[in-house]
Amino acid sequence: xxxxxxxxxxxxxxxxxxxxxxxxxxxxxxxxxxxxxxxxxxxxxxxxxxxxxxxxxxxxxxxxxxxxxxxxxxxxxxxxxxxxxxxxxxxxxxxxxxxxxxxxxxxxxxxxxxxxxxxxxxxxxxxxxxxxxxxxxxxxxxxxxxxxxxxxxxxxxxxxxxxxxxxxxxxxxxxxxxxxxxxxxxxxxxxxxxxxxxxxxxxxxxxxxxxxxxxxxxxxxxxxxxxxxxxxxxxxxxxxxxxxxxxxxxxxxxxxxxxxxxxxxxxxxxxxxxxxxxxxxxxxxxxxxxxxxxxxxxxxxxxxxxxxxxxxxxxxxxxxxxxxxxxxxxxxxxxxxxxxxxxxxxxxxxxxxxxxxxxxxxxxxxxxxxxxxxxxxxxxxxxxxxxxxxxxxxxxxxxxxxxxxxxxxxxxxxxxxxxxxxxxxxxxxxxxxxxxxxxxxxxxxxxxxxxxxxxxxxxxxxxxxxxxxxxxxxxxxxxxxxxxxxxxxxxxxxxxxxxxxxxxxxxxxxxxxxxxxxxxxxxxxxxxxxxxxxxxxxxxxxxxxxxxxxxxxxxxxxxxxxxxxxxxxxxxxxxxxxxxxxxxxxxxxxxxxxxxxxxxxxxxxxxxxxxxxxxxxxxxxxxxxxxxxxxxxxxxxxxxxxxxxxxxxxxxxxxxxxxxxxxxxxxxxxxxxxxxxxxxxxxxxxxxxxxxxxxxxxxxxx
Ligand code: IVH
Numbered sequence: 138x139x140x141x142x143x144x145x146x147x148x149x150x151x152x153x154x155x156x157x158x159x160x161x162x163x164x165x166x167x168x169x170x171x172x173x174x175x176x177x178x179x180x181x182x183x184x185x186x187x188x189x190x191x192x193x194x195x196x197x198x199x200x201x202x203x204x205x206x207x208x209x210x211x212x213x214x215x216x217x218x219x220x221x222x223x224x225x226x227x228x229x230x231x232x233x234x235x236x237x238x239x240x241x242x243x244x245x246x247x248x249x250x251x252x253x254x255x256x257x258x259x260x261x262x263x264x265x266x267x268x269x270x271x272x273x274x275x276x277x278x279x280x281x282x283x284x285x286x287x288x289x290x291x292x293x294x295x296x297x298x299x300x301x302x303x304x305x306x307x308x309x310x311x312x313x314x315x316x317x318x319x320x321x322x323x324x325x326x327x328x329x330x331x332x333x334x335x336x337x338x339x340x341x342x343x344x345x346x347x348x349x350x351x352x353x354x355x356x357x358x359x360x361x362x363x364x365x366x367x368x369x370x371x372x373x374x375x376x377x378x379x380x381x382x383x384x385x386x387x388x389x390x391x392x393x394x395x396x397x398x399x400x401x402x403x404x405x406x407x408x409x410x411x412x413x414x415x416x417x418x419x420x421x422x423x424x425x426x427x428x429x430x431x432x433x434x435x436x437x438x439x440x441x442x443x444x445x446x447x448x449x450x451x452x453x454x455x456x457x458x459x460x461x462x463x464x465x466x467x468x469x470x471x472x473x474x475x476x477x478x479x480x481x482x483x484x485x486x487x488x489x490x491x492x493x494x495x496x497x498x499x500x501x502x503x504x505x506x507x508x509x510x511x512x513x514x515x516x517x518x519x520x521x522x523x524x525x526x527x528x529x530x531x532x533x534x535x536x537x538x539x540x541x542x543x544x545x546x547x548x549x550x551x552x553x554x555x556x557x558x559x560x561x562x563x564x565x566x567x568x569x570x571x572x573x574x575x576x577x578x579x580x581x582x583x584x585x586x587x588x589x590x591x592x593x594x595x596x597x598x599x600x601x602x603x604x605x606x607x608x609x610x611x612x613x614x615x616x617x618x619x620x621x622x623x624x625x626x627x628x629x630x631x632x633x634x635x636x637x638x639x640x641x642x643x644x645x646x647x648x649x650x651x652x653x654x655x656x657x658x659x660x661x662x663x664x665x666x667x668x669x670x671x672x673x674x675x676x677x678x679x680x681x682x683x684x685x686x687x688x689x690x691x692x693x694x695x696x697x698x699x700x701x702x703x704x705x706x707x708x709x710x711x712x713x714x715x716x717x718x719x720x721x722x723x724x725x726x727x728x729x730x731x732x733x734x735x736x737x738x739x740x741x742x743x744x745x746x747x748x749x750x751x752x753x754x755x756x757x758x759x760x761x762x763x764x765x766x767x768x769x770x771x772x773x774x775x776x777x778x779x780x781x782x783x784x785x786x787x788x789x790x791x792x793x794x795x796x797x798x799x800x801x802x803x804x805x806x807x808x809x810x811x812x813x814x815x816x817x818x819x820x821x822x823x824x825x826x827x828x829x830x831x832x833x834x835x836x837x838x839x
Contacts, residue, residue: 141182145189148179156200158532160271163338166532168515169424170456173221197443199273206344207269207277212256213303213363216270218444219427219451225409228428229402231450235430239438243431245378246408247396249451250357251422252309253338257283257358262298264291269341273444282341283308285350294389297370303362304390309421310337314353328507331515331527332458333422355421358382358390378431395419398431413454417520425453458517460530461485463508466497466541470549472578472680474565478503478543480514480526488518495524499562500543509538549574570732576610577603579680583611587686588678589667593660601627611678612736615664615743619653628657672699672749679736681727683720691715692724694783699737699747703728714788758833759787762798765813768806770823781830793818798834801826 152175158166167175176195183190190196199218222228236242256276258266267283268276283289286308293302310318310333318336319329330336340352361381366372373384382392399408405428412426430436430448439447465481478497485492495516497503506528508514513533518524546553547566550573554564566572577599584594602608605625607617622628634647673693677686684692695713696702702710702724710721727733741747764787766778773781778801779789793800793812800813801821813820819837821829828836 141186142189145179145182145186148175148182149195151175152179152195156195160200160338163335163342164532165335166530168456168458168460170459173223173453177221177223192443199270199444207279207342209271209275210266210268210278211275212268212271212273213258213301216254216256216273216276216305216362217441217446218273219449220442220445222450222452225406228405228409228450228452231428232402232405235435235439235448239430239432239435241400242435243377243398243400244405245396245398245429245431246405246412247359247393247427247429248412248419248421248423249425249427249453250307250309250393251334251424252307253334253341255279255283255306255308255341255356256362257289257304257306257356259293259299259302259304261300262293264289277342279341281346282343282349285346286354286356288391289356290389292389295387297368298388300365300367302364304358304385305360305362306356306358306390308337308341308354308356309333310340310352310354311420312422313420318352323505328505328528332517356391357393357421358385359392359427361385374433377433378429378436409452416454423454424456425451427451455486455489457488457519458515458527459485459487460513460533461492461516463510463512463514463526463529466503466508466510468544468548470547470566470572470574470578472575472582473682474567474569474572474575476543476547476554476564476566478541480508482514482516482526485516487516487524488520490518492516492518492524495526497526500564501562503541503543508541509534510541511535511538547572547574570610573603576608580608580611580614582680583614583678589670589674591660591663591667593656593663598627598660601625610732610736612732612739615668615740615745617661617664619658619661622653622657622661623651625657628654628660630654668743668745670746672697672746675699675740675745675747676702679727679733681723683723688716688720690779690783690789693749697749699741703734703737755784757786758830759785760833761786762834763788763790763796764799764801764829765790765793765797765809766801766803766826767809768803770801770803770826772823772827785830785833799826799829 152172155165155167155172155175158164159172165172179194180196183194183196199216220231222231232242232244254270256268256270257264258268264284265280266278267280268278270276284291312333315330315333315336322329330339336352337354340349340354343349359382361374364374366374373381376384379396379398382396386392395412397408399405409426412423416423428450430439436446436448441447462483463480464483466478467481469477469479471477478500480495480497482493482495497506497508506526508526508529512529514529515527516524517527543564544554547568550566550568550571552566552568552572555567557563557565566575569575577596580599580602581594581596583589584591584599602617602625607621607624608614630648630650630652632650634649636645636647640647671693673686673689676684676689676692676699691713692702692710695716696705707718707721707725710716710724711718728737737747759782764782766773766782766789770778782789790797793809793816795816797813797816797818799821800809800818801823802810802813803823810820825836828839
């Protein structure tokens with residue numbers, strides 16, 4: 138085992154270096170989660186070896202050593218940090234400690250804003266100073282910059298204004314402003330900022346306040362520091378925690394609207410769950426919740442350690458941003474030949490799932506992000522969003538990293554890569570006829586849910602069918618026989634089945650090595666079933682560029698048969714609602730290629746549906762109407778809602794505009810319902826929708 142003293146020293150050094158990078162340089166070297174875990178290890182080590190917990194230990198101090206450049210200012214009252222809870226159990230343990238000492242308590246729950254703390258001094262109601270937290274005792278004077286923050290009053294409002302007050306709060310950059318700022322930087326070809334917190338910190342610590350003024354920073358106030366109170370009005374410190382927020386608000390300071398006073402562990406946990414669910418719907422980033430005892434007398438009784446109050450705790454959500462190593466950058470060839478670089482990383486857990494790969498989109502993105510193979514990278518997965526490599530941690534470089542270059546040739550077939558047209562960001566492999574990677578991807582795509590939905594026909598099966606030479610491309614897919622599958626190891630048994638003596642005596646014929654497996658038979662059966670999928674799904678399955686489910690549906694509805702689509706002129710095609718000139722040109726060019734035409738011919742010969750019979754029993758009640766469905770309905774899936782609208786002659790649109798005739802609103806609908814309301818578009822519930830399908834607009838009159 139390592140010597141605890143040596144490990145202690147190592148941890149202290151690491152933590153101090155990370156604190157410096159985070160607070161003084163606005164350029165963190167580790168993720169918040171890693172930092173928290175170092176601090177936790179140090180705290181545990183000191184619990185086992187109390188002699189190591191000197192007053193200088195980071196467990197006893199508040200992070201943020203003062204850097205040069207700004208004048209240092211002593212806080213009149215110390216600025217505290219918060220202890221962390223990383224699980225609901227930690228929260229329960231904290232609440233149990235509090236309630237053991239002070240009995241049942243009302244608890245104020247509020248968001249933990251991911252910004253930087255600030256102390257604002259008002260003298261006789263006038264904002265005279267803004268100071269960063271620093272080490273809690275002394276911070277940096279950023280008054281000139283603080284004065285540029287739009288929502289922050291320079292004068293306190295109300296009649297009862299103290300002679301002097303320090304107000305504590307969090308400075309942040311709203312997410313929308315951050316995104317806008319980054320979009321602008323990207324447009325100018327500059328590197329974007331990593332996240333709103335660092336941008337806010339960097340903005341507040343600008344040497345030139347006119348730069349800060351261009352950043353739409355905001356503040357939320359949440360505590361009082363020093364206070365000189367004279368006069369007849371009640372002293373705000375005698376109020377409750379929540380009452381303090383009311384006093385702050387009465388002075389015209391921005392306070393959170395998300396604070397709630399609750400009682401008992403169940404209500405606290407319900408708040409935490411609700412807050413986490415709404416995490417991305419807030420104007421600022423939050424990294425958890427802060428729980429505070431409501432009763433100020435109890436707060437006083439519980440007191441503080443040298444760095445944090447005992448009457449409050451920060452509950453941290455699972456991190457959405459982590460650091461990991463970029464082991465390699467590889468390229469993938471997609472079904473339309475697009476060649477996409479992606480990062481291979483040391484697997485990490487982020488926002489609850491394990492991530493190993495993340496797309497890097499194209500070579501320009503790799504260059505823009507500036508990542509090198511071997512880099513420590515910031516990986517971010519916010520909410521349901523696909524994991525993204527944000528950028529490198531430059532400070533963590535060792536010199537062993539190496540640059541990546543986009544290959545000039547297709548990694549699958551060796552054909553030189555090219556832009557489809559000048560100025561394209563993507564490179565493509567033009568060999569769509571023979572490139573194995575493209576053929577495999579196209580075949581797997583045919584099996585996918587959005588196309589012909591053939592169970593068993595996935596990436597692995599497609600690969601096996603092509604590799605064994607049974608399929609040269611997708612043209613022969615519906616001609617596959619049991620005989621063919623015998624040549625595909627994936628679909629055969631590799632050993633004879635062992636039979637019991639009784640089975641042998643009873644004449645049971647066991648399966649033999651080389652026989653087609655149950656899975657293989659299932660594939661054939663599913664392919665047979667897929668032949669009668671509706672025409673639009675067959676169109677999707679052809680992997681024509683730009684022709685996704687929406688365009689395919691539009692084409693199938695407008696022309697009714699593959700022959701009619703094929704025979705249509707570019708003009709006819711472009712005239713279809715939801716098609717347009719780009720798609721029309723793409724469709725026309727696709728059918729002109731002989732091997733493409735052969736796919737369609739062979740599928741037709743194999744019995745794949747090439748014509749939609751109009752179901753005459755379905756009355757075209759929605760002819761000419763545009764309907765948007767949002768939220769989940771009980772009797773419909775996403776697909777079947779569209780099907781229902783289109784088969785009745787209507788158009789199923791994705792977004793609400795003034796051309797929308799009806800909006801159908803199901804459970805958990807998002808902003809579309811509000812938009813409809815705003816535009817005065819009629820809103821239907823599920824029952825109203827069903828009626829609309831039956832009788833058309835007449836339903837409204839009922
Ligand atoms: S109260 C004495 N409330 O989190 C209590 N802090 O990790 C002082 N923070 O230094 C803090 N949102 O910068 C409080 N609603 C909130 C907060 C909050 C964010 C920050 C604050 C603090 C840090 C501790």
